[in-house]
Amino acid sequence: MPEPCDPTLVAALSQVDTSTLGHWRLWGLCDPALRPLAPGMKACGTIVTLALPGPDGALLHEVLSQVRAGDVLVIDRLGDTRHSAVGGVVAAAAALRGLAAIVVDGPVADLAEILAAGLPVWARGTSQRTTRRLGLGGRVNAPVSVGGVVARPGDLALCDGDGVVFLSPAEAARDIEMAQYAATREAFIREGLAKGIALNDLLSPPALAGSR
Template identity: 35%
Template sequence: MTSISEQKAAVLKQYEAYASVSAATAHEAMGRRGALDSAIKPIRHGMRVLGRAFTCRCDPNDNLTLHAALKMAQPGDVLVCDGGGFTEQGMFGDVMASCAVGRGLAGLVVDGGVRDSETISQIGFPVFSRAICIKGAVKETLGQLQIPVVVGGVLVAPGDLVIGDDDGVCVVPASEVGPLAIKCVEREAKETRFREALLAGKATWDMLNLDALLKAKGVASPFGS
């Protein structure tokens, strides 16, 4: 019988397999599932986030629950906050980002607004949000923590894998992390070979066999028979 620490180590090892996997690759390999709304993007170009989800839900214009999440989350966790899509707030800023870095957290994904984007970028903490807004938040209502939340139109449960880069964010259910890793690695290798062939002069039309696609639809090829 494996211990809880051994189980956690096994999960972290699975996550490591995604170190070079893009959010788009995970989305495609998962049958085009898991992609958050395209409006949720990194606050600065080049940010990447990878880790297990620690979820919370905040009332609009209130970040008390997010402060609780900062204290409760474990190193390597990604805070995933349902902010109700409320953009006229800066519910997370440089002070909270400093705390997150000090506690070893991997990033924040929030369906809401944040502020202090320049300083957060300098601190080096990955933040993905729906908006950037200078308006502050209050600390009045304690919401729920470590429960399934809907962020960017996607259901996210505690422990799910979060992958984010310049293209956006993809969430992989914890139960699919292991099997999907193999598909992602295979897809990345295939696309590398594909790009090499294209750079050598091949056309996407031929590589994708689009003549056959048109023929199956009963449409004549623009290049003749």
């Protein structure tokens, strides 16, 4: 398993919204079709990756015995859009391991059971067609493509109601600082709106200079 990211960094990044990062990041932003299974889900943690071939879920079951509390399991389904690799039993096992979340580039099954397990999951919807234990293999902790973005083991995943972002620890440290400035700027703008100032005026360079 990859080296866990600094817990202090994870805690700070978890306070940031993915849409805040979307104001300046041009990379690391997953396809918005990857959605949380329920409103209010949010997670942040060290990425563990898995590339899983279409109808086979055997390697996923092995990986679930190795993941650690706070990890985010990111699953590349290698283009498969029909088979659900994550269901109620997998979600229960992952939750008991303390997994922070699962991000799967494909559908899931047993929606009610996953929600009952309390595990945050981001996926492309649901499917009644499930994987089997076929032993076709796959890859663990190699770079994968999920939501059109490369996810690397040991990097960070930030997931919320607006989507999923993958970023390195170094990028996260910089983005946390930028998010703090963005929060100050937004508070300034909202205060101005409450005073009746036009949004266009508040967004002018002289006005924004006063928000620093």
